[in-house]
Amino acid sequence: MIEEIRIADLGVIGRAHVELGPGLTVLTGETGAGKTMVLTALNLLLGGKADPATVRTGAPSASVEGRILLREDGAALERAAEAGAALDDDGSLVLVRTLGAPVDGGAGRSRAFLGGRSVPQAVLGELAEHLVTVHGQADQARLRSPAHQREALDAFVGPEHAGVLAGYRQAWAERARVDAELADLVSRAQDRVREAELLRLGLAEVERVDPQPGEDVELAAEAERLAHAEDLRAAASGAHGLLVGDVDAGSPDAVSAVELVDQARRALENAGGHDAALAALGVRAAEAGFLLADVATELSVYIEDLAADPRRLDAVQQRRAELATVTRSYGSDVAEVLAWADFAGRRLLELDGGDGRIEELRAQRAELDTSLDELGARLSVARREGAEQLAAAVTQELAGLAMGGAELRIMVEPADEPGPHGHDRVEMLLVPHAGAPARPLGKGASGGELSRVMLALEVALATAPDSGASRPGTFVFDEVDAGVGGRAAVEVGRRLAVLARDSQVLVVTHLAQVAAFADHHLVVTKSSAGGVDVVTESDVRSVTDEDRVRELARMLSGQEDSDAARTHAAELLAQSVVGR
Template sequence: MLTELSIRDFAIIDRISITFKEGLTVLTGETGAGKSIIIDAIQLLSGGRGSVEFVRHGTKKAEIEGLFTIGSDHPIHKVGEEFGVDIDEDGMVVLQRTITHQGKSICRVNGKLVTLGIMKEFGHSLIDIHSQHETQSLMDPDRHIELLDIFSGDDMKPSLDEYQRVYDKYRVLKKRYKELSENEQEMAQRLDLLEFQLRELQEAEMQPLEDDELSEERKKLMNYEKIYQGIHDAYYSLYGEQKGLDWLSHAMTSLESTADVDGELAKLSEEMSNSYYIIEELTFQLSNQMAALEFDPERLNQIESRLNELNRLKKKYGATVDDMLQYASRIEEEIDEIKNKDSHLNKMENEIHELGQDAVLEAKALHDIRTSSAGTLSQYIHEELRDLYLEKASFAVDINLKEGRKSDPELDGNPVQLLPNGIDIVKFLITTNPGEPLKELHKVASGGEMSRIMLALKRIFSRHQGVTSVIFDEVDTGVSGRVAQAIAEKIYGISEGSQVLCISHLPQVAAMADTHVRIEKRVDNDRTHTAAKELTYDEKADEISRMITGAELTETTVEHARELLLMADKHKKR
């Protein structure tokens, strides 16, 4: 959930900090007080497009910061791993957005600078914003297959993963086939280049790990004096009269003389003897090392020359000798492919055909799951629409196979086109008037109907999407009466599964709030300021009363407001 929101020098807001709680939080206030500006700020945290117009007049930058608390199983943990952002065990994610008066946008996630695109990935995992006027993902036909798959639950994921594994192989192989079969001139030029590169690599006669071994040998030759002096000093500290080994021998002999009279000293004597012989062996090794040391300037020159040659090749073919050897192996295979193009093309055609048919079988499994889930989804949506007094509305999930070309793989004798998510084209269709044909969701015209349809869909999908905070910005525009009450109940229902923040002018929605925040605007020293105040129960009743009358409070409207609050409490208990 969104726990804390801090905004500074943003539009008409100079500085504001709001603490949010679980459940349904409703923001109310006069038009122009800054309610939607707060939602705009949250939208920027989710990766929305910024503008210099957001920076408060007379200041250098606008700053927005949001603190989110999440569970250990939240999808954002995978997003963090993908983009290298640490998310601590406390489950806290801080999104920060700064917009300068020069129009520069700076994004941070948990203190790490990120691009706007990366911030959008985090934001979409945490925040789902809905408004009356913006195009919603629920209304986007391209997103409907994704939403249906989310609704399908655990049955879908393993099948989709397996399909995409096969599909990726199929796509890569088709791309390679196209490259190999098209444009003879490019292939001839490619062959010349690869043969030149292979000759250059083969003539270098590189050995595995050669660069590491040469670098180590060069290091020893360049530090010959230091190595020789170290071995020399160590050896003559141990070997010779009155040196280390001489004193160890004396200590060993002294302890041996007491070993037969004291059992404890016998153990020490044995350990001393072992230590003496170990040091003696070490002395012999130092002597051999010192005798073997030889400084060869010619060898050093040879190594330098060879490393220079390897470094020249690394700039073209790989960071290490092993990388270059692997590259040589790859281009050798590609040269063979190009020279024996016809046989390779025949082989690839067979592989493409087999992979295509495997992918179609996996896609058919996805199609069957979606078809089964579509019926259940339609049933749930109809129930939600009835609750919202759209009982005559008809909803359907339209699933069609993507028609392919003759060269595409076949399903039941008909070619189908393989897509990243299968072979299905999914669209949500609806009609709100009996006798009218089903139309695509985004083509439904009435604003009031659109609000209810969106809420019905959101009520279903919010259980499956895993979004931390759902935000509604005046989605209840254009409704009243019993429909307003139904919308209030649906919004509250969504808040049972995730935190909901809602800007509303409907008293029914405000009455349903677990937390009611009033946004107020005041003018000090000829500057506009915005403030947020969490209301007590009595203050809630007064605010709802103002929302009913739009003017002064009366006993009747206050009583009506308290009645709405009582009804809301009863609904929550049910």
């Protein structure tokens, strides 16, 4: 239940405090007094779209603050807790919406707060779904839509039906996904065949060449060595001769490097007994001698193993040419070729499994089609049964709204094609009076008739004994009495009062016949400050007793001081009490 709304700098409202209570509350006032801005403020609190143009001229921003009392076990309380909102000690929740004025032609910034925490605007909208139902002229237009009519019927049928509908919509969405994947696989079948063939040819070529890890590097090194065998032999032989004193490597009296180092070692050892530093150098000279001897030995082995082998060189070059055929196509070296072969093998398995995936998807789609047929049939049966009950309930309400002889008929027929909401086409038809033909609400109903049908439908959804429709704690009606007058207006007020027995109902009205049924009557007026219209705290007031009679008289005749109008207003108030 909405307890209060505080508004600042919104449209003609400078400052306003609107206190609301249980039961039926009406909001009245002269045209342009600011009643619409009160509903605009409420719409902002409920997560509606913000229009920076509604910020009062000259003000930097507008703000709306509302206090709502939540049920302890309600879905709204759960959603507020998820958003991290904090409740006041009395269990109420504070909602705040601020809106900046347009700046340099751009839109002002809108911010939302819930229980002291900044939240996205959408969170307020999600919360509002569990708290408030708003009906206005736009809702009457939506009532002409078959989709809106179907939604009303589905709401009436109840929660079990809603669960079936949710299952149907989930299956419908899943089938759409399966169809999209299946269509993609089928359309790309030829592309997959061509890709698979190219992969097979490439893998066959790699398998034929059979490259081994690092083989290209090893062969390059071997080819380099074989191509320069004579130069390598000459260099190794010369170095070996210098180390061991080989006469073939130099002059006949050449002294080997090994011998010279050994002579140096002995000289150092002989004198090392007199100086430890010199003895240490002798040790190092001995190590150098051992190292030179090892190098000489290894050079000897290298020379024996080194041989110019033209046939081996040809074999190496031929193998390198074979490797080049695959590295040119599948990688810059053998490592990349082997990585490509691994990827190609796995990709080929995927492509070869495409036909299997197609069959799997077709089987899955067949299962979903069966499920959709079963769920759709259940929806159709429930809708046909619910249509009879809802039509009877609304027809009964219309009789109480001065439309005696009127009848609402709800047709549930097979749709041309199944859709995301089932296999049915739902259409509401109105027989405005006895003997008149039934015509679709979207074509034959007048504005006044549509207003009463909408109210009758809402009352039926909320109060019919067999209705499973969920009901919010608050209903808001914006000029639901448009196009209505006389006795019909009285009956509209009476039905709103009935609806308000178990819910909070807020109505903006210009009809005294409706306002007379209110439990709380708020009047919005406007004053002038500096030649500019403005609504202040004192301009939103609750009227009772004689003040209320004066306001009803004004609404009846425009002359609140007219004795005749005041007498009529007093009669309306008395009749509203008796008629409840």
